[in-house]
Amino acid sequence: MLGRRAASNSTRVQNLRAFAHFHEWVLSLPWVVEQPYSIGTRGVRSFAVECEPLDRRQLWLVTGLQQRPRSDSIDVVVIVPCEVTQSIEVAGWGRTVTPMPEGRVLMRASAEATAAPERVEALALSAYCWAMS
Numbered sequence: 001m002l003g004r005r006a007a008s009n010s011t012r013v014q015n016l017r018a019f020a021h022f023h024e025w026v027l028s029l030p031w032v033v034e035q036p037y038s039i040g041t042r043g044v045r046s047f048a049v050e051c052e053p054l055d056r057r058q059l060w061l062v063t064g065l066q067q068r069p070r071s072d073s074i075d076v077v078v079i080v081p082c083e084v085t086q087s088i089e090v091a092g093w094g095r096t097v098t099p100m101p102e103g104r105v106l107m108r109a110s111a112e113a114t115a116a117p118e119r120v121e122a123l124a125l126s127a128y129c130w131a132m133s
Contacts, residue, residue: 019074019117022124026061029128035059049131060131061124076109076120078127093123 113119
């Protein structure tokens with residue numbers, strides 16, 4: 001039992017470090033801009049693609065809408081086309097929250113995904129790709 005606890009703490013520390021740079025990584029993607037949020041939404045950050053050459057403007061990522069019970073994870077919500085929601089759910093990356101206009105769906109990263117930074121990054125990168133297409 002003691003060995004498990006040490007491994008678990010080590011994993012949490014690694015996740016915390018990875019998520020500490022998540023927003024920087026998102027902003028390093030081409031044509032990604034952070035959208036301003038109103039006062040009273042402390043901790044909420046939203047990101048959009050603004051690509052003038054392709055005439056693309058699309059909100060695709062929001063973080064911090066809900067407080068996470070564990071300090072080693074991050075709350076991530078993506079906006080994706082409705083035709084890809086089943087693939088995301090089957091992969092265990094996220095779950096559908098609500099339909100959005102223009103055939104899109106709001107999806108929240110699953111607890112399993114937020115326990116592994118690489119899964120959250122895969123979900124975010126997929127949403128980014130769909131926002132660019």
